[in-house]
Amino acid sequence: MKKILLSLTLAVSIMTLNISNAFAASQAPSANANGVVVMDAVTGAVIYGNNEDTKYPPASPTKLMTVLLTLEKCKLDEKVKVGTIPPTIEGSKIYIDTNEEMTVKEMLYAVIMVSANDCAEALAEHISGSEEEFAKLMTQRAKELGCKNSTFKNPHGLYDDEHRTTAYDLATIEKELLKHPEYLEISKTKTYMLPATNVYPEQRPLWNDNRLLHNYEKYYYEYAIAGKTGYTDESRHSFVASATKNNNTFIIAMLYDPVKTYFADSKNYFEWAFNNFQTTKLFSKGQEVTKYTSSNGTVIPLLAGEDIYYTKELTLESEPEFKFDANTLKDKFFLKGQPIAQGNVTYNNQSYTVPLVSGVDYEKKILPVVGDLLTTETNTINYTYLGLLILVIVLFFLLLLFALVRNIKKKNSSNPRKNTYKK
Template sequence: MGDVVKRLLFLIIITIFCTATAAFASTPSVAAEGALLIESNTGRILFEKNKDVKFYPASTTKIMTALLVLEHCQLDDKVIVGENPPYVKGSKIYIFEGEEFTVDQLLYALLIESANDVASAFAEHIAGSDEEFAKLMNKKAKELGCKNTNFTNPHGLYNPDHYTSAYDLYLITKEAMKYETYRKIVTTRSYTLEPTNKQPERRYFHSNNRLMYNNRFHVEGANGAKTGYTTESGHSLVATAYREYTDLMVVLLCDKKPGLWEDAYALMNYGFENFETVMGVAAGNLITSLKIANTNLELPLKASKDLYFTKEVKGDCDIISSLQIINGFKGYILKGQTIGYIEYSYNGKNLGSVDVTAAHDLPITSLYNYKSYNNGIKNQYNSYLLTGAAFVIAGFFAGAELIKRRRR
C-alpha cells in the first residue's frame, strides 16, 4: 500500500473519530446537598451541585489536619498525649494522658479510624490547643484559595462556625494527595497499632472505603476516601480514583444515608464512562516553530511542561492552539530561553497554557548585522555632517581673518 493511500486512510479514521457525536450516560441524580465531580489533573468540573455553598464537613475536616501534620512534623517524631485529648467526644481510639506515639502511628489512627482524640493530640502537639491549631487550618485554607471555609477545631465535631464547601474541600484534598504518606495511608485496608507505654493491647483499624473494598460499590482504580458524620452535618465523603491519566475526585456534603456510597459510585462511573484525560503536550517535545521576521529563519519551540486535556470520550477533538510571544529579542536567542506560551481551548473552554522555549541557539547575526549596518550609515552620515560643519566654521573664521587683514 502506497504512502499516499496510507495517509488518506489515517486521515479518514481520524476524521471519523473526531467528529463522532458524544453519547453521554444520563447525568446522575445525587442525594447530597453539596456535590462535586472533578478531574484533578486538569481541574475540569464534570458535575456540580451547590459546589460553593457552605456545609458542615464533619470528619472530612481531618484531611486538613493530616495536611498540616505532614507539613509540620516528621513521621518518626514522638507525640506525647496531653491532658485534654482523651476527653474529646465522638469516635476515638482511647488514648491516655502521657501515652507516647510516633506521628506515623497517629496518622493511621486519624485517617483510617477517624479518631477525634488523635486529632486533638496532633493539634496540641503542633500548636498547643485546638483553638490555636484552627488558626493554622484557616491560614492554610486561604493559601489554597478556599473562599467558603472556616475551621474551629481539628476533628470536625459540630460547631456552627465550622464549615466548608465541596470545591474548597477538593482544594484541600488535592494538596494532601501530593504527599506520598497521605496517599499510602488512605489506600490502606487495615492497620495494627502496637502496644504503647500506656496500653498493653494492640489496637486494630479498618478502612470503610467501599469504593475500594466492597463488591457492590467497587470502582476500578479507587485509591482513597475519607468519610464523616455528625447529626447536624449528615454524611460527608471525599473519594478519589484514577485510570491512566484520568484522576477523578468526588466530594459529597450533607448526604443522607442510604445515599452516600450510591452517590459516590454513580458519579465515579459517570466520570470514567464519559470523560477521559489525555496528555496533549509532553515536556521537551517540539510543538511549533517561530518564523523570525525579515529573515528566512525559523526557531523550533519546545513545551516546558506536560499539559493534560480532559475531554468527552466520544466527542470531537477540535482543540485550538494560539501562540503568544511575550519576549522581545535582544542579541542572540539562547537555547532554553522562554519565548512565549501557547494557549489551548476545546469547544470554547480554556484547557490551559504551556510556556514554550527555544530548542537551540538562534544565530541571527544577519538580522542584527543589517541593523548595525543601518546604524553605521546613520553614524557615518552624522560624522559627515560634523566634518562639513567644521569646514564651514573654519572657512568662516578664515574669511573673517582675511577681511581684517585687507582692512588693515
C-alpha cells in the first residue's frame, strides 16, 4: 500500500471497470470451443480470451439472461399461468400444459437445472406478454450491463439467424447473476422435486445437468457453484460456469465446442485461474486514498466511495498505480461524505475508476457585513478589494470630519457674543 500511496500523481481519470485486454499471464490451457473467456467475477477482468468478442449462436446459455430478468422483475412466489405457446416449444422441456400454474421459483428450477425451454417461454410471456417483447428487453438489459455484441430473439436459445452473443457477453451476464443468492441456491441444487400443480397431479423430478456438481461424475469439481449447458445443431455445444475457491470467483464461458469437452476444459481453466490470479482489495470504502490541497491551503482528505478490487497476477511484482486529476476540484465547495471526484487505478491492462468523497466540509466562507464581496472563488480574501474598501472608508471619515470642522467654524463666525467674549 505504501508503494501505491507514494505513486499518487495527477492525471486524467477514465471510465470505471473498463477492462481493455486480457492478461499476459502464464500459459493458459487450451479448449475445443471456438470462443472462450475467463473472467474475474468481482472485477470483470478478462484473464484469458480467445475469440471472446466473436458472435455465435449461444443455445441454452441464452437462459442466463432470461433468469436474470426474472429475478429482477418477479417475486419468487408469483404464480405463472401457462399460455398456449409454451407447450409447443421444441427441445428440452418438462411438458407444462396450457392453463397450468406454477410459481416463478419452480419454473426457475426447471430452467436452470434441466434447461426447460417451455418454462423459459412461459416466464418470458409472464413478464413481457410475448416472446418478441421479452427479447427486446433481453437485448436492452445486455447493453446496460456492458455487453458488446448481443442480440436476443427468444428466451430459450433455440436457433435463430439473428440470435447471437459472445463469450465475453455471457460471462458478463453471469457476473451480474452471481449477485443474486436465489440463482446460486438453485444452480447448486443437484436434484429437486417439482410439486404437483393444478394440471399435473404428480411431482416432477429434476436432475441438474451441470456435471461439475455431481461428486460421482468424473468431471466433478468441488469448487463449482453454477453452470449452464447448451446444444443445438447450429450452435454446437456451449457452456458457462462459475467456481469459488479461497474467496476468489472466476467465470468461464465457452461457445461453439464441436466435440463437447467443455466440462474437462472448464476444470483446467478454473485451476489455472486459481493458481495464477487473485482478487485483491485495493481500497476499502471510507479509506483515505489521497489528499487534495485547495488554492487557499486547505487540506481535504479524499476517501474511497466504495470497496475497490483488482485482479492480481501472482507472477508479477508490479503494483497498481493511482492517478487523480486535481483540476476537477478547482473552485468547488463540498460537504463531508459528498462524492466529488474520480481517481483512476491502472494495473496490467486493467483500469478501474475510484469514486472519491470528501472527508471534511469545505464550504465557501462569507465575511460579515460585506457578504461575499471580498470572498474569492477559492475561499480566500480578495486583498485588492479589501484595500480599496478600507481606502474608501478612510476617505469617507476624513470627508465627514472635514465637513464637521467646517460646520463648527461656520457657526462660530456667525455668533457675535462668542466673538466679543473672545476679544
